[in-house]
Amino acid sequence: MATNQLKEPPKRLQYPLDSSSYKLLNEIGAGVSAVVYKAICIPMNSAAVAIKSIDLDRSRPDLDDVRREAKTLSLLSHPNILKAHCSFTVDRRLWVVMPFMAAGSLQSIISHSHPNGLTEPCIAVVLRDTLNALSYLHGQGHLHRDIKAGNILVDTNGQVKLADFGVSASIYESSTCSSLKFTDVAGTPYWMAPEVIHSHTGYSFKADIWSFGITALELAHGRPPLSHLPPSKSMMLKITKRFRFSDLDKYRKGNGNKFSKAFKDMVASCLDQDPSKRPTADKLLKHPFFKNCKGTDFLVKNVLLGLPSVEKRYKESKVNEHADGGGHNDDDDDDDEDPAMQVKERRISGWNFNQDGLELDPVFPNDDAGAKKSELGGESVMRKMEELVNVGGSEAGNGGGGVKKREKMLATLNVLKGSLEQELLEVKFLLNMIRGEEENDRDQVVAAASADHNEEKEISMLRAALENERKKNLQLELQLHNCKIQLSSLNISN
Numbered sequence: 001m002a003t004n005q006l007k008e009p010p011k012r013l014q015y016p017l018d019s020s021s022y023k024l025l026n027e028i029g030a031g032v033s034a035v036v037y038k039a040i041c042i043p044m045n046s047a048a049v050a051i052k053s054i055d056l057d058r059s060r061p062d063l064d065d066v067r068r069e070a071k072t073l074s075l076l077s078h079p080n081i082l083k084a085h086c087s088f089t090v091d092r093r094l095w096v097v098m099p100f101m102a103a104g105s106l107q108s109i110i111s112h113s114h115p116n117g118l119t120e121p122c123i124a125v126v127l128r129d130t131l132n133a134l135s136y137l138h139g140q141g142h143l144h145r146d147i148k149a150g151n152i153l154v155d156t157n158g159q160v161k162l163a164d165f166g167v168s169a170s171i172y173e174s175s176t177c178s179s180l181k182f183t184d185v186a187g188t189p190y191w192m193a194p195e196v197i198h199s200h201t202g203y204s205f206k207a208d209i210w211s212f213g214i215t216a217l218e219l220a221h222g223r224p225p226l227s228h229l230p231p232s233k234s235m236m237l238k239i240t241k242r243f244r245f246s247d248l249d250k251y252r253k254g255n256g257n258k259f260s261k262a263f264k265d266m267v268a269s270c271l272d273q274d275p276s277k278r279p280t281a282d283k284l285l286k287h288p289f290f291k292n293c294k295g296t297d298f299l300v301k302n303v304l305l306g307l308p309s310v311e312k313r314y315k316e317s318k319v320n321e322h323a324d325g326g327g328h329n330d331d332d333d334d335d336d337e338d339p340a341m342q343v344k345e346r347r348i349s350g351w352n353f354n355q356d357g358l359e360l361d362p363v364f365p366n367d368d369a370g371a372k373k374s375e376l377g378g379e380s381v382m383r384k385m386e387e388l389v390n391v392g393g394s395e396a397g398n399g400g401g402g403v404k405k406r407e408k409m410l411a412t413l414n415v416l417k418g419s420l421e422q423e424l425l426e427v428k429f430l431l432n433m434i435r436g437e438e439e440n441d442r443d444q445v446v447a448a449a450s451a452d453h454n455e456e457k458e459i460s461m462l463r464a465a466l467e468n469e470r471k472k473n474l475q476l477e478l479q480l481h482n483c484k485i486q487l488s489s490l491n492i493s494n
């Protein structure tokens with residue numbers, strides 16, 4: 001009606017920007033550099049709020065970036081996006097005041113009540129609403145950069161909202177946009193897309209889609225893939241370099257069969273190694289998996305009913321953590337391992353999604369597996385090339401058969417070339433990692449002046465590792481060079 005159209009839009013309530021207007025009630029969560037509290041806002045009729053208090057010394061944000069981001073955020077509005085009421089600094093902490101989502105995050109729900117994951121119809125509701133939020137964000141030209149169950153919040157009425165947008169983007173990212181810096185502050189890179197780990201090109205919309213796929217696995221299995229690996233400063237190396245077989249067994253749940261083909265297909269499309277092949281959020285929303293998706297009341301009946309409050313769950317999780325002896329040891333590094341265990345480790349060059357098992361499979365450099373990615377290690381590449389050259393020489397004058405052989409060689413050499421290029425990228429990535437760690441250690445040694453023996457030992461070990469990687473790099477460049485010569489000579493003779 002005309003009268004309705006003339007009505008002023010409801011004014012947004014301005015939450016006070018001073019800490020004395022708020023009363024902190026309980027701690028309800030904690031991340032690497034932030035603590036989340038349930039609180040009340042006294043001048044707002046004691047309305048319940050959640051306050052994320054971020055340690056600015058640990059997260060080193062550019063406050064101008066935070067302000068700019070907050071301003072952009074205030075212009076966004078979507079039912080599935082949690083918008084902060086306001087933010088302000090309190091000493092060396094940034095307080096982000098948000099609506100209180102009484103059921104907490106999906107991560108806290110599954111870790112408390114569904115350790116083996118949610119059922120598919122519940123997953124569908126959560127993922128559909130998350131995709132609605134993502135589709136809106138991407139449509140407005142924004143990335144989320146931190147999609148995970150810990151950032152999907154639920155209210156008691158089953159409403160699902162994506163949180164931490166903007167805050168994570170500007171606070172947790174260094175201005176140089178180096179994805180490796182992520183390990184300093186944000187903890188675990190389990191949700192990171194391969195292109196974000198392996199290159200310095202940074203984030204794209206499709207990296208959000210990869211994280212969305214990992215979140216689907218997290219909701220289905222109760223935790224993200226590889227999360228049993230202890231968090232430590234070498235986390236990135238652990239993910240990209242070595243893999244313990246005992247961990248592989250622990251990780252395998254063997255429950256891939258309980259999931260529908262539609263779900264597996266939807267996750268597989270998000271976890272394509274090639275970002276350009278991953279669907280957009282809009283396209284995903286049309287996937288058959290979301291057909292006949294239930295409403296939010298379904299979540300209330302099947303997940304929220306009987307669930308203890310978020311504060312109670314957090315308290316219990318703290319008690320359990322203490323009983324377990326504090327969980328993972330941060331300094332846990334496989335280098336101290338029993339030598340027998342080390343033998344069981346192999347370098348890995350990446351991860352492939354295993355659609356049937358609904359899990360990630362490690363890719364080992366020496367696996368032949370169709371030689372479609374970087375599975376070929378340096379030595380076997382050389383052997384393969386020698387074989388090819390020998391075959392090529394003896395077949396050269398054999399008319400039609402020779403041409404066919406040559407085409408086959410050409411195709412194989414192209415695969416080898418691709419494989420070497422990828423291997424080279426990975427070695428470069430490792431070199432950067434090692435250089436970064438070496439620099440950090442060097443700073444610490446200078447600061448510690450008296451320098452204890454262990455650190456020096458560690459540095460020399462890192463130097464040796466760096467030297468090894470350098471040699472390997474050289475060798476790979478050489479092999480690549482030979483491969484290119486081989487290819488161009490074949491192209492010319494064809």
Ligand SMILES: Nc1ncnc2c1ncn2[C@@H]1O[C@H](COP(=O)(O)OP(=O)(O)OP(=O)(O)O)[C@@H](O)[C@H]1O
Nearest residue numbers: 028029030031032036050098100101104105108150
């Ligand atoms: N607005 C909110 N309402 C209710 N609970 C919340 C709210 N924000 C966060 N929480 C709870 O606090 C927990 C920790 O939040 P935080 O944002 O620190 O989580 P995280 O994303 O897992 O950590 P990090 O972002 O540091 O990796 C969440 O898992 C959730 O249960």
